[in-house]
Amino acid sequence: MILALYGSKCKRCGTPQYPPQRICVNPNCGAVDEMEDYRFSDKRGVVFSYTADHVASSIDPPLLYGMIDFDGGGRFVFEFTDCERDLLKIGMPVEMSLRRKYLDEPRGIHGYFWKAIPIRE
Amino acid sequence: MPDGIKDKVAIIGMGCAKFGELWNKSAEDLMVEAFQEALEDAGIEKKDIQAAWQSNQFTEVNIGHSALPLATTLKLPFIPVTRVENLCASGTEAIRAACYAVASGACDIALALGVEKVKDLGFGGLPRANEDIVSLGTKGRLIFPNWVNPNPGMFAMMAIRYFDRYGLSIEEGKVALAKVSVKSHHNGALNPKAHLRREITVEDVLNAPMIAWPLGLFDSCGVSDGAAAAILARADMAKSFRPDPVYIKALQIAADSGESLMYKGYDYTHVETTYRAAIRAYQEAGIKNPREEISMMEVHDCFSITELVTYEDLMISPRGKAKEDIDAGFFELDGKIPCQPDGGLKCFGHPIGASGLRMLYEMYKQLQGKAGPRQIKNPGLGLTHNLGGQPPQSVCGVAIVGL
Numbered sequence: 001m002i003l004a005l006y007g008s009k010c011k012r013c014g015t016p017q018y019p020p021q022r023i024c025v026n027p028n029c030g031a032v033d034e035m036e037d038y039r040f041s042d043k044r045g046v047v048f049s050y051t052a053d054h055v056a057s058s059i060d061p062p063l064l065y066g067m068i069d070f071d072g073g074g075r076f077v078f079e080f081t082d083c084e085r086d087l088l089k090i091g092m093p094v095e096m097s098l099r100r101k102y103l104d105e106p107r108g109i110h111g112y113f114w115k116a117i118p119i120r121e
Numbered sequence: 122m123p124d125g126i127k128d129k130v131a132i133i134g135m136g137c138a139k140f141g142e143l144w145n146k147s148a149e150d151l152m153v154e155a156f157q158e159a160l161e162d163a164g165i166e167k168k169d170i171q172a173a174w175q176s177n178q179f180t181e182v183n184i185g186h187s188a189l190p191l192a193t194t195l196k197l198p199f200i201p202v203t204r205v206e207n208l209c210a211s212g213t214e215a216i217r218a219a220c221y222a223v224a225s226g227a228c229d230i231a232l233a234l235g236v237e238k239v240k241d242l243g244f245g246g247l248p249r250a251n252e253d254i255v256s257l258g259t260k261g262r263l264i265f266p267n268w269v270n271p272n273p274g275m276f277a278m279m280a281i282r283y284f285d286r287y288g289l290s291i292e293e294g295k296v297a298l299a300k301v302s303v304k305s306h307h308n309g310a311l312n313p314k315a316h317l318r319r320e321i322t323v324e325d326v327l328n329a330p331m332i333a334w335p336l337g338l339f340d341s342c343g344v345s346d347g348a349a350a351a352i353l354a355r356a357d358m359a360k361s362f363r364p365d366p367v368y369i370k371a372l373q374i375a376a377d378s379g380e381s382l383m384y385k386g387y388d389y390t391h392v393e394t395t396y397r398a399a400i401r402a403y404q405e406a407g408i409k410n411p412r413e414e415i416s417m418m419e420v421h422d423c424f425s426i427t428e429l430v431t432y433e434d435l436m437i438s439p440r441g442k443a444k445e446d447i448d449a450g451f452f453e454l455d456g457k458i459p460c461q462p463d464g465g466l467k468c469f470g471h472p473i474g475a476s477g478l479r480m481l482y483e484m485y486k487q488l489q490g491k492a493g494p495r496q497i498k499n500p501g502l503g504l505t506h507n508l509g510g511q512p513p514q515s516v517c518g519v520a521i522v523g524l
Contacts, residue, residue, distance in 0.1 A: 002260070002263070025383045049282045051333045052331075063274075069385055079266045085334060111263065
């Protein structure tokens, strides 16, 4: 579920949250075990903040990442790809794309996860 | 509303090692250095200490798990010894533990000692973030960005939001941040225990290599080894040890609820945990107007932006007005509320377990009139602010001390 970018949506207050939670993150709600599965992978969002990290691990430094506010609710931090830092601005619309995130050569593990990309029309 | 800790516990001795790139010193060396100074300062014997707390985060590197490293290095005689960790706020956690043990009557005299050998990690910064530092453990490796150290980027994002919210261009914002670092370096240059001891200019800061945009090298605290220790005793016994014990007026910790990371309510232009801990600390100490009543502060300047928003989160500067106070020299050593009189994390670096205690050491020495060329005139109340994690998932300790 986590790898599929499914979070949970509180049935009581309607707040989507990622990663999936048992206790609702809405400070005015706090409902326990009243969640339903909620798919974030097909949701669009906007950039809430961003940075270009020169000390992070990347095959194409600097590593770009930021906080994404999803349409309909929910927020989390993701890497960006398919763009340069000077394209990034607060409010830029994004969609999610499953990409290779790390390569663990000695163990032969290709780690995939979702990254935010500028919307391709 | 519970009583709180005000005037129930006093600090009767403190020690602080010389911080730096200490390749030829082990964690044991640093523990002994800080402890011996504290013991001598308190004028007690080791056998008088009835409980101890060790604060450090990177246990794997040359220190070890539990509090046995502290107990066996100092040869503490079979007393209760506990290790505490709350990311970068670990130092304040150790003080809190020792303080509450004394206040509860579980012991009369307790030791809090923080130590870290961050240089031994062989990395410029705090590594192994996804396993050790952030709230998700190994799950973080899967879902968080490929950080080796989340801090620069996550704090940089707060600068982006802050500049945007208060109408500062990147250049204007960076100049305000630069003044914060310049001020700290001026104070560190006067401090023989600091790691970095040279003055810098705003130009130096603006031209420094980029770390996580828009924060550069001189917006970031250094990586250093160090240790610091405090010996605490019951307030009603304190004057039998020295004429000038320093009393704990407030000690509050606040940890994030998850809202700042996963819920859209957070504005990312402040640190909520600082704000909540400060409200409770001021209440505990009986402070109604912090800007008028606090004399001096040591805050957690892991990055210049952290210090800037902290001025506002501690309700010293009004929201959005930190830059005005910075420009007016409010926080300089000769300003209204000197901030980082010892040089801060900027000049001491950040041996995680030690930082909270090192901050307290400066407040302690200032109150006793022993800060030499950095001495602030007639300080009343000193505040320490010790922040762990990053703005969307943080834990903050605020302590207030006075004579």
